[in-house]
Amino acid sequence: MVSDRSCERKIVAVNAPSLAASGDKLRKIEALLGGSGILALRLTDVLDAHELLLCGLPASALDQLVGRLVVIGKSEFLEKTVGMSLRTWQQRKDNPSKPLSREQSGRLWKFAKILVRATDIFGSQAEAERWLTRPVVGLNQHRPIDLLGTPAGVELVVDHLDRLEHSVCA
Known part of the structure; x- marks a missing residue:
């Protein structure tokens, strides 16, 4: 178990050295979740993300991502990707510090990572979200969003994005 003390978030200087391509994706994920202002941490590498996830993302990071969706509805997003009902999400707003x-x-982190990747592949977040909500031949006519509820389904979606990115017939 992670102690409360280890979950105290440190603020890293905003001018931290930038990372290569993986750092760019990390910045995009961070932005989807509300940036360093919401996360109370400037992510410099994946290990920072790991530590943040161990402690639990702030509920406001979920609110930020929900607010940035352009195609996917709140209820579908919450249920399929985070495993939370719309009602539970609304009740959590009463205790935003939890x-x-x-x-x-x-699960929220993984969705943000997939959305960033799909956005890079399809050229816009709206197109990436449309792709997530439509049946895909390479996924046996399953909608990618329907597969995000399990680690095996996430792996299928990520593998399919790999094939798309590398122009392998998908």
């Missing part, structure tokens, strides 16, 4: 669970944090 962090998400590790599982919810991990």
